[in-house]
Amino acid sequence: MHILLVEDDPTVRSFVFKGLKEAGHNVDQADNGKDGLYLAISEKYDIIILDRMLPGGIDGLNILETLRGQKNNTPVLLLSALSEVDDRVDGLRAGGDDYVTKPFAFSELLARVEALGRRGNADAAPETTITVGDLKLDLLTRDVQRDGQKIDLQPREFRLLEFLARHAGQVVTRTMLLEKVWDYHFDPQTNVIDVHVSRLRQKVDKPFKTSIIHTVRNAGYILRTPQD
Amino acid sequence: MAQERHHEADITASQKKRAFHVRKGRWPIRSAGLNFALAYGVIFLISAALFLSFIWWSSNNLLDNHVRAFIETDAQELREHWNYGGPPALSDAIEERLEQNVDDDALYLLIDRYGRRLAGNLPGWPASITRINHFYEITIRRYSFTTPAEFKAYNLTHGYKLIIGHDIRGRYLLGTVITRTLIWCAVMIALLAFGGAWVVRDLFRRMVGSIARTASAVASGDLSHRIALTGSETDLVAEPVNTMLDRINRLMEGVRQVSNAIAHDLRTPITRARNQLEDALSSANSTEALRSAVDKAICDLDHITGIFEALLRIAQIEAGSRRSAFTMVDVNDLLSNMAELYEASAEDAGLKLVLDVSPLPALHGDERMLQQALANLLDNAIKFSPAGSELTLSAHPVLAITPKGHAASTPTGIEISVRDHGPGMNKEDILRAHERFFRAESARHTPGSGLGLSLVQAVTGLHHGKLTLTQANPGLKVTLFLPLTPAASHPHALTDPVQNHD
CATH class of the missing domain: 3.30.565.10 (Histidine kinase-like ATPase, C-terminal domain)
Structure with missing residues (x-):
């Protein structure tokens, strides 16, 4: 993906830059709002990572508002040290697509960036079924089949599997699952998400020869077919 | 930068000018107590003046009526003398009255049809008396001084005419007394007002002083200070201020508690992370050991972040802004x-x-x-x-x-x-x-x-x-x-x- 990174702190910028490069992305960077805005307007990006607090009079929200004002719908991920709920709401209201607070784990950022990039591509065609390898989800009837065998899932389990399947081949973090599947924005101390995923595995993986839901250490989960 | 400062200077200059302007157009006395007392003095003075004016007006009326009634009765009696004995009897009656008049305020004049004076103590017919049966108030010359007097002229038979008058110097004396009273009143009220001003000012100061003392004590860091409640009107201010101070105190207590807690409970995981990293730096002899040390340090840092977020969130919620x-x-x-x-x-x-x-x-x-x-x-x-x-x-x-x-x-x-x-x-x-x-x-x-x-x-x-x-x-x-x-x-x-x- 072609990614623009606007971040003023050199350490954070080079850390994210390096990580994204290693993940196989093509990254442009800017260390202030003016350059960031210039690049964001003049180039075509798949995703823009914006720090909220930027030097030079133009901050992340200004850039975001300018872009949205020009009907530019490039997915934007806001990166900020402002973690308060209201700040998050402000960012999302201004047209941001996701919000990551500092300090963050790179795996979390990467997972969210890739999820956003994927979403950008899949916007056009509304799907009615999702197929990943031998797993098949019917979004209308809520039927799940694997290897031709029907699997009975609770509504929440279905949504969890659906989210994993929509992001098949990508890492999804626990926080992402809590936010997108449960719509919760707090930090649970116990392993609530792990337990739900492990329950899902009992139904989706255990009766079959191969597993498709995998744990990624220090990051989260990934749904992928054995041949990937 | 220099421009900015210049701009700033401009602002302060214009602000000063405005402040000066405002002060110039304003009442010059700033002390609330003094103003209070002055206002009271002015109100007292105006009410005293009104009161005395009323007294002046009503006693004047009373005197006037009294004088006129006296003149009318006198005329009635003298007319009887005239009817009984004609000019000689009337002259005698007039002379007798003048002799008995101790106050020397009775004035008479009897003239015949040719205008000759027959009796009385007026030297001649005053020129301003032109109508009969009408009260005149005229200043006349008596002995060596002039005095106001009330007159009424009567027609008798055969062309004789009689003037009965009354010296109303007394009214002017009353006027002087009242004026003098008013002046004394003003002086005394002024004295009372100024005395009152000091008392009121002192009272005000004492009322505000307790609030001011508390405020400055709080400003200098003593949050336990509270305004003493006296049961007076200042309590209207004192009570909410005390409540406010209580709340501030609670919040400060919270902040203190948090900073203590931060000192305690954040240092521990930070120390742990630091020690782990330092230990790995000096003694890790394999990549695996190094990785595990760094991994643990990241865990500790995440724990610290978690504590931070929780603290911030609590602070934010407690501030009530949510x-x-x-x-x-x-x-x-x-x-x-x-x-x-x-x-x-x-x-x-x-x-x-x-x-x-x-x-x-x-x-x-x-x-x-x-x-x-x-x-x-x-x-x-x-x-x-x-x-x-x-x-x-x-x-x-x-x-x-x-x-x-x-x-x-x-x-x-x-x-x-x-x-x-x-x-x-x-x-x-x-x-x-x-x-x-x-x-x-x-x-x-x-x-x-x-x-x-x-x-x-x-x-x-x-x-x-x-x-x-x-x-x-x-x-x-x-x-x-x-x-x-x-x-x-x-x-x-x-x-x-x-x-x-x-």
């Missing part, structure tokens, strides 16, 4: 979703999560904060429950008790409780449970930051509710009372948050 996010919350929905999320964790820990929820009215609140509070309570309950036990999430509407002792039909609030069968807490721990970073002795070995209940407490406070911890033997029961309207809240909800009800 009420902007209040909406109508479907509590039934919230609870069943929460139970659904945690049911799996409970089962995983070998626990049974029992949901005991009645249909609940919607609550005006912050849904996310309520979720967070419930999550903390459930996290705790799961953490401290022994395997195989049961934990209960229950919620019921709370009905108001009417004065007659019956439950009203409309609920005033919602009571949500989480009960576990864990070790519970002893009385002392329950009292301290809401303190930041407090962890009961029995909880030392479990992971956690000691901020969970503080956050629940803050969220409860945000909703004007009340958090209660009860020893359930075995286990602990944590109850949240959330009023449907803030008015129904417990009066001590904020000041006395955690109570022991066993």
Whole structure:
């Protein structure tokens, strides 16, 4: 993906830059709002990572508002040290697509960036079924089949599997699952998400020869077919 | 930069000018006490002047009427003398009256048809008296001085004419007395006003002084100082200021507690992370060891971040700024979703999560904060429950008790409780449970930051509710009372948050 990174702190910028490069992305960077805005307007990006607090009079929200004002719908991920709920709401209201607070784990950022990039591509065609390898989800009837065998899932389990399947081949973090599947924005101390995923595995993986839901250490989960 | 400063200078100059201008156009006396007294003095003076004017006017009227009545009766009597004996009898009567007139204020003149003076003490017919039977007030010359007098002329038979008059010097004397009184009044009122001004000013100063002393004591850092309540009107200011100071004090206490806690509880994981990294730097001899050390350090840093976020969130909630996010919350929905999320964790820990929820009215609140509070309570309950036990999430509407002792039909609030069968807490721990970073002795070995209940407490406070911890033997029961309207809240909800009800 072609990614623009606007971040003023050199350490954070080079850390994210390096990580994204290693993940196989093509990254442009800017260390202030003016350059960031210039690049964001003049180039075509798949995703823009914006720090909220930027030097030079133009901050992340200004850039975001300018872009949205020009009907530019490039997915934007806001990166900020402002973690308060209201700040998050402000960012999302201004047209941001996701919000990551500092300090963050790179795996979390990467997972969210890739999820956003994927979403950008899949916007056009509304799907009615999702197929990943031998797993098949019917979004209308809520039927799940694997290897031709029907699997009975609770509504929440279905949504969890659906989210994993929509992001098949990508890492999804626990926080992402809590936010997108449960719509919760707090930090649970116990392993609530792990337990739900492990329950899902009992139904989706255990009766079959191969597993498709995998744990990624220090990051989260990934749904992928054995041949990937 | 220089330009900016110049601009600033401009602003201050124009501000000064404006201030000067305002002061010039304004009343020059700044002391409220003095102004007060002056206003009083002026009001006194005006009322005294009005009062004395009325006295002056009414006594004048009285005197006038008296004089006129005297003249009329005198004329009546003299006319009888005239009727009885003609000019000689009248002349005699006039002369007699003049002799008997001790005050020397009676004036008479009797003339014949040729204008010759027959009797009386007036030297001649005053030129200004032209009409008969009409009262005149004329200044005449008597002996060596001039004096005002009231006259009336009468026609007698055969062309004789009579003037009866009365010297009304007395009225002028009265006028002088009243004027003098007025002047004395003014002087005395001025003296009283100035004296009063000092007294009032002193009074004002003393009233304001107590507030000022407290304010400056607080400004210099002594937050325990309070304005003494005197029962006077200053209490109208003093009471809210004292309440404000109490609140500031509480907030400051919170800040102090937090900074102490930060010093204590953040240093520990920071130290741990630092030591691990330092140790790895000097003694790790394999990439594996280095990785594991760094991994542990990252874990510690994440823990620190978690504590930070929790602290910030508590501070933010306690500042009360989050009420902007209040909406109508479907509590039934919230609870069943929460139970659904945690049911799996409970089962995983070998626990049974029992949901005991009645249909609940919607609550005006912050849904996310309520979720967070419930999550903390459930996290705790799961953490401290022994395997195989049961934990209960229950919620019921709370009905108001009417004065007659019956439950009203409309609920005033919602009571949500989480009960576990864990070790519970002893009385002392329950009292301290809401303190930041407090962890009961029995909880030392479990992971956690000691901020969970503080956050629940803050969220409860945000909703004007009340958090209660009860020893359930075995286990602990944590109850949240959330009023449907803030008015129904417990009066001590904020000041006395955690109570022991066993």
